[in-house]
Amino acid sequence: MNGDRAAFAKLYNRYYSRLFRFLHRMCRDYGLAEEGVNDAMLVVWRTADSFRGSSKVSTWILGIGYRQCLKKLRKRRIPRVDEPKHFEVAANNSDSVELNELITTALRELTAEHRMMIESVLYLGMTYREVAELAGCPVNTAKTRVHAARKRLRVILMDMGYRYGDKFE
Secondary structure (H helix, E strand, C coil): CCCCCHHHHHHHHHHHHHHHHHHHHHCCHHHHHHHHHHHHHHHHHHHHCCCCCCCCCCHHHHHHHHHHHHHHHHHHHCCCCCCCCCCCCCCCHHHHHHHHHHHHHHHHCHHHHHHHHHHHHHCCCHHHHHHHHCCCCCCCHHHHHHHHHHHHHHHHHHHCCCCCCCCCC
């Protein structure tokens, strides 16, 4: 970009919605997500020349946003907000909808970092390499964190009474 405001405006407009949704899922706070987007894009503006091209631009931007949001969460210790969050369900039946609601509730119980790891892999379809870039850690560490997040999510679901293979009736 080299200080090209028009190019930056185009980049900002292109990634704003995706970055906002990502950060809002992570922190569950509209204002904090907005702040996170603006802080992340400021870092992008200031450090655009340091982008090495070893990852996708979107992964680089989401990683900056992730780290900015984590810093803010650590400072604020925001209470959880119960907001509806919907994921696409495979089939449009009451079992799938109920399971979807159960998973959504269980995801709220994870830490922001674990939630980001699970949602990045399962719902955004990111690879472990992309998640590692996003989190600023080695690929094996990302794999370990995703595994730990899945394990924690499984425990939460079991505590909520769900067993793998259960049918809701």
